[in-house]
Amino acid sequence: MYKSIVYCAAFIVFLAFTSAKQGSPQKDWTSLFDGKTLNGWKASDNPATFKVENGTIVVEGPRAHLFYVGPVNNHNFKNFEFKAQVKTTPGSNSGMYFHTEYQDTGWPSKGYEVQVNNTHTDWRKTGSLYAVQDVKEIPAKDNEWFTQHITVQGKKVTIRVNDKVLVEYTEPDTLTRLQDKPGRWISSGTFALQGHDPKSKVYYKDIMVKVLPD
Template identity: 70%
Template sequence: MKTIIIFTMGCLLTASGILYSQAPGGWVSLFDGKTLTGWKAAENPATFSVEDGAIMVAGPRAHLFYEGPVGNHSFKNFEWKAQVKTMPGSNSGMFIHTAYQETGWPAQGYEIQVNQTHTDWRKTGSVYSMQDVKETFVKDDEWYTEAITVQGKQVTVKINDKVINTYTEPDSLANSTIKRRLSRGTVALQGHDPKSKVLYKDIMIRILPD
């Protein structure tokens, strides 16, 4: 009987692993609301903590990379969304197609800006420095949904279900040696500076077909 139970548990774990790595699929949570399990912080880990079911970003520059089992933390085409709340004057970002990096601003992938009132003129929804947004669509101190869809060479950003930015990567970058382009990779959250405080919760991803 013990052998059968162990074998059954092994099959379930294996099936679970297969499910995590499958594509496409339904929405999957990347954050359990209690711990930073599955995430790895670089440079200043204390910038990230969990408060009232949300990831609180507050402190010196740091980046929190997803390194958990979903999709083996390597995504190509996907939808990624989170509930976000910014405090006045705060700056943060949601990175796509990036990779863990010990220090500095991530060299790989793109940052999707999170910023309503920080002095940086690139506001929420910008594909940072590639196709920027100057308008603001939400207010500080209010929860809103920021959703990012990556499909082929196109990035679509929605704020509260409204498309505010659609960026298509030019073919000229396809053979470039620079890392700041669409390829595949993990996702990450940014801690920008000690004066910025931003909260993230209900962090979900849905893997799309290649």
Template identity: 65%
Template structure:
């Protein structure tokens, strides 16, 4: 009898979990960029660093950061898959921040940065989890579109370049990074690094994970 009761309780538990599981399995990719404007994005100083041309976000100018501030998940992401198509030009540097928060100026003080850089003087190359798990190899070329993706689930961060895993990092439980550089929650930001750097972004997508 006790065994039957236990099995019944387990069945009820699984039944209650199933709709939630199906919800995440069926979660669709959400576009964060409409290809026409910067609606849903917010930038502080040096806003002229970002503009939209031919369906892409063109990043070129003084140091600035473009934060996603739109309706998708109320621009507050925790566990997710993110992907974007990126093109760099020779000598250019940029980055994609996650678990960050809007600030008017300066380098974002919250969240991690994923590097975008194939030929800049900074040796940390595309796909690096900046200053945490850095990539020295160059996997893609300037002047060519490639896909950069970020998956965060729990304490694990996976970064891929054209479906090739270049970083698989699990944040230690006792991590204590200054300035909020740790897994938490927040939005995304694209980096304008310097006037000599030009980078294009398009097809910016995200979907939630449990």
């Protein structure tokens, strides 16, 4: 009888552990960057703006954008969580695009940009949903790693920096600004990292995505 109770207790503990492990919020995170190469990514304009050093994507050079074109979800994301470790340098400017698509040149015409800028002259700072819901106060420091985290669920966009919510935006059904930027709306697409100008040097690592249900 005693052995039966011990076995039952052990089995219950095993089930609880297995259930907790399966329910772990980290389980569904997938890396988009292997830390060694730019496999799965494609650069526009000036590909030399992007290189890999010491497990990071280094962004430095003339305007260019690095689009994810890899196999994860066939590089097409609708509802998701996307996050990366980012490090800016003094005066640098960059950004993360979502719901975008590859184009050979120019600023991406499709999707939204989430700003990466702590001390550049542009007043729209890190965490801004660029020119839609902007952040004026600097949420992170140059030369220090911080986490930028974007969640899109339906028409709601939530942006966090170091786990602090900076932006909560719900896209309205009617967008008058589409006359100026017809591609800027919630839809689906891939991600892109921005190389803004030759004086901007920014680092990215631990680039991850979690696909959310529709």
